[in-house]
Amino acid sequence: MGAITDQELLARLPDTLIDHDNKEFYRGWLERRLVLNRCADCGFWHHAPRAWCPQCWSHNVVPTEVSGRGTVHLLIFLHQGPPAPGVDYSTPHPVATIELAEQEGLRIQSTIVNCARDDMRIGMPVKLTWVERYGAPYPVFEPAEA
Ligand SMILES: [Zn+2]
Structure with missing residues (x-):
């Protein structure tokens, strides 16, 4: 598999505002790498x-x-919001800020999968996984062993 061109990147993530500063972050998504x-x-x-x-x-x-x-730094549950694939507000939908292991304060907002709502906790160790959203990979997190 060759490198993903800028043109392909824009075509695969048409609803994402991609610029020179963030293009490698989103190019990583298409390769299922968090960059x-x-x-x-x-x-x-x-x-x-x-x-x-x-x-x-x-x-x-x-x-x-x-x-x-990483670990869950902040966790909220949305009972309503804009429709998005794979997002179910009736459960409700968890929005998590993950503090990554690389550095204190290095955080990314995402969601948690493969975990019952009652088991989700701030401070819980998590690891990266990927789901499909709008036909492209999207980074999410699931429980990990401490
Ligand atoms: Zn520096």
Whole structure:
């Protein structure tokens, strides 16, 4: 499989606002890789993607794959919202902020799958997995062993 072109990226995620700063993040989705920006000068990770490191102001930021390990930092349950594939507000739908293992404070918003609602907890260890949304992979998290 060859590299995914910018043109293919835009075609596969037509409802996503893709720009120069975040295109490697979304290109990673299509390859089922969670890719966040890491500073090549000081090693600091950040998300959402920016053209410069918020720690040292270097522009030497490199899209780098994360392990996908993390813990639930914040958890809310939505009882209503805009329709989206795979989202069931009757259960209700969990929205989780995941703090990734790579760095304290490095967080991404997603949802939790393969877990009963009553078992979902803040501080719960999770790992990355993928579901299909709008015909493209979408990063979600499931329970992991501590
Ligand atoms: Zn830096």
